Amino acid sequence: MGKRETCLLCGVLTDQLFCSNCSDKGWGQYRELQTFLQEHPGATIIEVCRETSLPFSFVKGLIEGGYLNAGVSGDSTITESPGFHSGFKKY
Numbered sequence: 001m002g003k004r005e006t007c008l009l010c011g012v013l014t015d016q017l018f019c020s021n022c023s024d025k026g027w028g029q030y031r032e033l034q035t036f037l038q039e040h041p042g043a044t045i046i047e048v049c050r051e052t053s054l055p056f057s058f059v060k061g062l063i064e065g066g067y068l069n070a071g072v073s074g075d076s077t078i079t080e081s082p083g084f085h086s087g088f089k090k091y
């Protein structure tokens with residue numbers, strides 16, 4: 001539970017959140033999401049997808065992995081999401 005083994009963008013097996021091909025793009029989108037959630041604390045996944053045009057599965061995967069805290073997870077704030085600063089292999 002919690003550990004992701006496929007790339008969130010393309011589904012290729014990886015021990016990180018994104019495979020090496022998707023890494024730049026994926027983390028760029030992740031930062032977009034972080035920024036959005038900082039400006040819209042408590043936003044739901046649906047709202048996030050609608051406003052950022054990112055795929056539902058992408059946003060959901062990040063939340064399930066503990067990388068984002070949208071309204072669905074309820075605790076803490078987005079600025080404290082784990083795994084971003086040090087080693088992406090936390091989960």
Ligand SMILES: [Zn+2]
Nearest residue numbers: 007010019022
């Ligand atoms: Zn990928």
